[in-house]
Amino acid sequence: MPHLPPSARPVHNCVHHLSVMANESFENEGGTGSRNSRNTNFTSSVDLSTSLDSSVQTRIFKIIVIGDSNVGKTCLTFRFTGGSFPEKTEATIGVDFREKAVEIEGEKIKVQVWDTAGQERFRKSMVEHYYRNVHAVVFVYDVTKMASFQNLKTWIQECNGHRVSPTVPRVLVGNKCDLVSHIQVPSNTALKFADAHNMLLFETSAKDPKESQNVDSIFMCLACRLKAQKSLLYRDVEREDGRVRLSQETDVNKSNCPC
Numbered sequence: 001m002p003h004l005p006p007s008a009r010p011v012h013n014c015v016h017h018l019s020v021m022a023n024e025s026f027e028n029e030g031g032t033g034s035r036n037s038r039n040t041n042f043t044s045s046v047d048l049s050t051s052l053d054s055s056v057q058t059r060i061f062k063i064i065v066i067g068d069s070n071v072g073k074t075c076l077t078f079r080f081t082g083g084s085f086p087e088k089t090e091a092t093i094g095v096d097f098r099e100k101a102v103e104i105e106g107e108k109i110k111v112q113v114w115d116t117a118g119q120e121r122f123r124k125s126m127v128e129h130y131y132r133n134v135h136a137v138v139f140v141y142d143v144t145k146m147a148s149f150q151n152l153k154t155w156i157q158e159c160n161g162h163r164v165s166p167t168v169p170r171v172l173v174g175n176k177c178d179l180v181s182h183i184q185v186p187s188n189t190a191l192k193f194a195d196a197h198n199m200l201l202f203e204t205s206a207k208d209p210k211e212s213q214n215v216d217s218i219f220m221c222l223a224c225r226l227k228a229q230k231s232l233l234y235r236d237v238e239r240e241d242g243r244v245r246l247s248q249e250t251d252v253n254k255s256n257c258p259c
């Protein structure tokens with residue numbers, strides 16, 4: 001089980017439920033900004049170069065969680081952002097939007113988790129929004145339900161069909177490992193599948209409190225990777241227009257990503 005480095009610690013969390021989508025990736029002291037959003041709380045709009053101009057802006061990483069209905073997507077996102085297992089959940093309609101502020105290597109980052117609906121009838125009108133400007137994808141299956149593992153192919157196809165770049169990190173999560181005597185998906189089968197699709201595999205339980213650090217690791221691992229990737233992007237911007245100066249280079253190998 002991966003452990004979090006001291007520099008990748010959660011510092012704050014909050015939860016929003018959205019009926020419309022916000023899809024930009026920055027926040028400053030005046031509030032979160034968004035393009036193409038009908039939510040009046042999300043009004044400003046900046047591009048990458050603007051977001052680099054101010055040191056008070058907080059970067060936001062958009063991570064979507066997808067998979068069959070009932071696999072535990074809501075419970076996993078709740079565990080990460082709220083630190084507990086919800087007593088009762090209902091099928092997600094559209095998307096629930098949660099976020100948590102974390103600090104990675106001295107930078108405060110907002111991890112914005114999009115908890116999507118697994119049921120087709122609750123998701124079909126929203127699918128385009130899920131994938132727009134996504135930074136990372138979490139595919140979830142239920143280790144006690146083979147069908148949810150077999151359906152991953154369909155979820156991956158959908159993701160690819162929405163032009164999600166191959167450079168967008170993806171992880172695979174087998175949930176409900178606490179139900180030991182009901183496990184249907186062997187670890188080695190899941191591992192082969194994850195390897196074949198260039199994903200890390202996490203087997204965990206949103207329910208078991210002893211697994212909470214492992215659940216955190218799923219999202220922190222992605223956040224660390226994204227932070228490293230974005231640092232590379234910043235260097236590219238610097239080369240192109242000469243406006244951005246970074247005092248040190250960061251790359252994936254030098255970061256202290258928990259995975």
Ligand SMILES: Nc1nc2c(ncn2[C@@H]2O[C@H](COP(=O)(O)OP(=O)(O)OP(=O)(O)O)[C@@H](O)[C@H]2O)c(=O)[nH]1
Nearest residue numbers: 069070071072073074075089091092118176206207
């Ligand atoms: N035993 C066990 N039950 C879990 C776990 N995670 C979720 N559940 C249960 O599984 C059921 C479905 O969980 P949800 O998180 O609502 O599932 P979902 O994937 O969000 O479902 P949709 O919103 O319909 O897509 C609920 O009854 C949860 O209590 C887990 O780790 N262990």
Ligand SMILES: [Mg+2]
Nearest residue numbers: 073074091092
């Ligand atoms: Mg749900």
